[in-house]
Amino acid sequence: MPDNSGLRLVALKCKKCGSLLNADARDVVFYCGNCDSGFELINEKDELVPVDIDFAIPNKKMNSQVVYYPFWVFDANVKIDSRDAAGTITGFLTNIFGKEDKKVGKFYVPAFETQLENIRKLGLEFTKNQPEFDVIKKGILKGCSYSRKDAEKIADFIFLSIEAGKSDMLRNITYSLGLSSPKVIAVPFYRLDGSGMVDGIIGVNI
Numbered sequence: 001m002p003d004n005s006g007l008r009l010v011a012l013k014c015k016k017c018g019s020l021l022n023a024d025a026r027d028v029v030f031y032c033g034n035c036d037s038g039f040e041l042i043n044e045k046d047e048l049v050p051v052d053i054d055f056a057i058p059n060k061k062m063n064s065q066v067v068y069y070p071f072w073v074f075d076a077n078v079k080i081d082s083r084d085a086a087g088t089i090t091g092f093l094t095n096i097f098g099k100e101d102k103k104v105g106k107f108y109v110p111a112f113e114t115q116l117e118n119i120r121k122l123g124l125e126f127t128k129n130q131p132e133f134d135v136i137k138k139g140i141l142k143g144c145s146y147s148r149k150d151a152e153k154i155a156d157f158i159f160l161s162i163e164a165g166k167s168d169m170l171r172n173i174t175y176s177l178g179l180s181s182p183k184v185i186a187v188p189f190y191r192l193d194g195s196g197m198v199d200g201i202i203g204v205n206i
């Protein structure tokens with residue numbers, strides 16, 4: 001989780017072109033609007049490590065302001081070694097990738113601060129949908145307050161919340177999500193009248 005001490009001992013300058021990186025106090029991932037490079041601040045080392053950041057182009061157009069919110073996206077290779085429950089053991093992959101025989105896909109983890117229920121809902125819907133979209137390199141990315149390590153833990157939370165939410169009384173599960181090749185995708189959201197917003201890729205309301 002983000003370090004709230006307020007101390008930041010590294011200069012937030014792009015390692016590639018030297019431009020100042022635009023960031024909020026709790027951000028741990030930065031996008032250089034000058035040369036389109038991405039970096040993650042590794043707190044233990046106080047070091048900026050390159051990370052691939054892309055901006056998704058909305059599939060759904062709405063007449064409303066677009067705001068980008070970051071997700072960590074991993075290649076996932078899900079293995080369930082054992083699952084101890086009273087009822088059926090089928091269905092777990094359907095709940096992750098939308099298909100029973102699909103074990104490999106992208107795992108999406110929201111990386112911005114929002115209610116836990118929104119993180120669960122968005123992570124689940126994006127991972128289940130495996131959406132297709134085009135990306136560009138231009139924009140402003142703010143609000144990425146979870147590191148890739150945080151995101152791996154949140155992926156477990158999303159996965160377990162699905163498994164535990166089933167009706168068959170899960171008692172024990174041994175699994176690995178096989179997360180690799182982390183990158184950041186900035187997902188476009190539209191602000192809705194009143195409150196809340198909806199993403200422009202698959203249309204999840206939060």
Ligand SMILES: [Zn+2]
Nearest residue numbers: 014017032035
């Ligand atoms: Zn730069």
